[in-house]
Amino acid sequence: VGITPVPSRADAMSNRTGPLDGLISDDRERGVFRVNRRVFVDEEIFALERERIFDKVWLYIGHSSEIPRPGDFVRRQVAGRPLILVRDRQGTVRVLVNSCTHRGALVCKEAAGNTKFFQCTYHGWVYDTAGALVDIPSREAMSPDCNADGALNLRAVPRCEEFRGFIFVCFSKDTGGLEDYLAGAKEYLSYIADMGELGMEVVKGAEEYCIPSNWKLMQENSVDAYHATTTHQSYNEYLVARDGAKPFFDPNLNFGRVRHLGNGHAVSESIDGVPWGRPYARWIPGWGEEARLEIEAIERRIIERVGPERARVICRGDRNMVIFPNLAVHDIMGITIRNLLPQSAGAHDINSWALAPIGESEASRQRRLRNYVEFLGPAGMATPDDTEMLELCQRGYANNVADQWNDVSRGMRKPRDQIKKSDELQMRSFWRRWYQLMSSADIEVDGP
Amino acid sequence: MNGELLAEVEQFLFHEARLLDCLQFNEWAALFTEDGRYEVPPTNLPAADPQTALFLINDDRFRLGERAKRLTKRSAHAEFPASRTCRLVTNVTAQETPGGPIEAGCNFVLYRARFGRMDIFPGHSDYRLRREGAIRIEFKRATLALDTLRPHGKVSLIL
Numbered sequence: 001v002g003i004t005p006v007p008s009r010a011d012a013m014s015n016r017t018g019p020l021d022g023l024i025s026d027d028r029e030r031g032v033f034r035v036n037r038r039v040f041v042d043e044e045i046f047a048l049e050r051e052r053i054f055d056k057v058w059l060y061i062g063h064s065s066e067i068p069r070p071g072d073f074v075r076r077q078v079a080g081r082p083l084i085l086v087r088d089r090q091g092t093v094r095v096l097v098n099s100c101t102h103r104g105a106l107v108c109k110e111a112a113g114n115t116k117f118f119q120c121t122y123h124g125w126v127y128d129t130a131g132a133l134v135d136i137p138s139r140e141a142m143s144p145d146c147n148a149d150g151a152l153n154l155r156a157v158p159r160c161e162e163f164r165g166f167i168f169v170c171f172s173k174d175t176g177g178l179e180d181y182l183a184g185a186k187e188y189l190s191y192i193a194d195m196g197e198l199g200m201e202v203v204k205g206a207e208e209y210c211i212p213s214n215w216k217l218m219q220e221n222s223v224d225a226y227h228a229t230t231t232h233q234s235y236n237e238y239l240v241a242r243d244g245a246k247p248f249f250d251p252n253l254n255f256g257r258v259r260h261l262g263n264g265h266a267v268s269e270s271i272d273g274v275p276w277g278r279p280y281a282r283w284i285p286g287w288g289e290e291a292r293l294e295i296e297a298i299e300r301r302i303i304e305r306v307g308p309e310r311a312r313v314i315c316r317g318d319r320n321m322v323i324f325p326n327l328a329v330h331d332i333m334g335i336t337i338r339n340l341l342p343q344s345a346g347a348h349d350i351n352s353w354a355l356a357p358i359g360e361s362e363a364s365r366q367r368r369l370r371n372y373v374e375f376l377g378p379a380g381m382a383t384p385d386d387t388e389m390l391e392l393c394q395r396g397y398a399n400n401v402a403d404q405w406n407d408v409s410r411g412m413r414k415p416r417d418q419i420k421k422s423d424e425l426q427m428r429s430f431w432r433r434w435y436q437l438m439s440s441a442d443i444e445v446d447g448p
Numbered sequence: 449m450n451g452e453l454l455a456e457v458e459q460f461l462f463h464e465a466r467l468l469d470c471l472q473f474n475e476w477a478a479l480f481t482e483d484g485r486y487e488v489p490p491t492n493l494p495a496a497d498p499q500t501a502l503f504l505i506n507d508d509r510f511r512l513g514e515r516a517k518r519l520t521k522r523s524a525h526a527e528f529p530a531s532r533t534c535r536l537v538t539n540v541t542a543q544e545t546p547g548g549p550i551e552a553g554c555n556f557v558l559y560r561a562r563f564g565r566m567d568i569f570p571g572h573s574d575y576r577l578r579r580e581g582a583i584r585i586e587f588k589r590a591t592l593a594l595d596t597l598r599p600h601g602k603v604s605l606i607l
Binding site: 111203204205206207208209210211212231233234237238241242349353354362365366369370372373374377378379381383384385387388389391 | 488489490491492493496498499500501502503504505506508510511514515518521523524525526527563595596597598599600601602603604
């Protein structure tokens, strides 16, 4: 694949293929894959990402369990746009543009709730939950047919589709359907969706934080097992103190596997081999004997329901998955839906939520919630150290970036079946897909 | 309100804040009773119940001790080099039932300076204190008066 490096920004910019040329060096013969650090700091590239990626592909907006009843809504931001995810009075899930058609003010200010109408608080225009304009105060000053063509109804996002509870939007009419887009990621979302007999639900309480780094660094980190030994040393020591667990972050991490799932999505997965517990269903000594009985029973029920092979993956497996471009769904010590909201080249917001089986016992739910925040979240014993690393990277990029490169080569010359979790295949597929969309280059995303 | 009790509780809360500002994390953890708990509700749901909602921090006595111990290590990367902090504790209330716990509350502002940046964490803490010789903390819930952790990004220290 002929994506060649160029020595400086000036050279790259003067090249007739434009500002993207030379950003990625994909040398499959030598087994060297490099990403130019300009992709993390250049605001021009950031603006192009909005146009060529975020305006084109499917983007996560919310989970159907967040709006179970007619009239339920949540206020969301997707690709910088303020939107409302709402279940209308007929039960249809809709995504409306949160901006009055009169002067543009947000018509929904609450983060979540249940309503019959969205009323703009500026001049009082009223819309129903399907977005139809149903009242204009002192309407007589408007022409009687002012909304005959529906132009004054709240705009809806052109595409909104759901896969097993995960709701996505797409701003382009030309992109294929959600299921085609998710490709191999569907299999992994299904493991999660199949965990709860009655389905899955987002737990109340959101993690809404930010990282002063480029968003793509977080997606790399999401499926990076290599960093665990150093970045999460103190978390590892905590586990040893709690359970007498063996230090597990073997620098070689010679277990598990990573898979490219199509369209830039990727997963890093293993069965057992890690020292944390899974509420559904892998017991650890730190939870006590009583919990053991319940967790074994949970596992037996899942085996009965989906068969032993699938149950083994659901109960004993741990999976970190990136869904291109800005969603990560991890099923590890807890299940997290982590949505990245890029704000500028050097900063992104994160909204994340815990997902849990509907109807699980109180004891199991408590175990789940406590287990989740032990590692995950902005006050966990691990995530803050991840965000620290991303911030350190971003600070490092303040050096002259034009000829400085990130190396993403681990495992590049290994046969595919020998690639392990600590390799970097999963990041290379992200970067190739990123480059493909940004440059329209004809490259093989699923390379070594 | 009992002025003597109030003064006593105030001095205790000032002492707690001082320990944390002086990076005496293990000494802070030692203020808790054997069954002590420490929790921080999510910023979007300050009145939430930890049984049903995802909290930022949901520590039993063992984990709060380990949280404190971790902060003394170089490998607690987000806090090494350590943030410089200044905790202001004010609006203190205290009520004691005979033979029972002391229910106390305060407002706090925590200033954190690190890496050339200042983060400000305002909030309210509720305490249930017990007399075990000295005053000990049976329960502490620190509720941030923030609607998101932006620009803070993380609660890598103890509130």
